[in-house]
Amino acid sequence: EPEVTQTPSHQVTQMGQEVILRCVPISNHLYFYWYRQILGQKVEFLVSFYNNEISEKSEIFDDQFSVERPDGSNFTLKIRSTKLEDSAMYFCASSEGWGLSGNTIYFGEGSWLTVV
């Protein structure tokens, strides 16, 4: 069964460093997402991406964050200058379509980011 894959599974970084989290969405999917889950808290929407541009973003997704689809398969989340509060599990997700068209969002296994 097709799946969303993410790398790395776990990354430890120094505060202030740049981090890039990578994702390979399901191949025929057109919409891509990043969600975040701080330990012990609910999963939160960060950003959605379609046709090489951001379609929606939350207030969490400030100027420190950026997303990119550098080639035909990868989808990346960059955090420019990490803060302690960025420590979380970051989930990439993808879906075939948009809106109430019967499409479901499929999640990757997550990338656990620890900022020290």
Next chain:
Amino acid sequence: AQTVTQSQPEMSVQEAETVTLSCTYDTSESDYYLFWYKQPPSRQMILVIRQEAYKQQNATENRFSVNFQKAAKSFSLKISDSQLGDAAMYFCALGAQKLVFGQGTRLTINP
């Protein structure tokens, strides 16, 4: 704003028994989807079941079924014949693409 509330932080059930997890939500949309996701210790988010709001028939996937009460904005998950592998965090979610999640319910299965 859309909200999702799971009022049971933890639930436990004996293996082979049935358990129901509660979820209530609020939205001003007339059409939307509701989901239950399972998050085992590996922390992967696994889709369990999906319900379209315009469908009155409750969704069913093998041992998993929902009780969708649109007027009451309630969406509970019933797990029948509970198995040890069902132990996980369960999240209720609302939306179409931008999902709003509840706080989660930790389900323990007692052998």
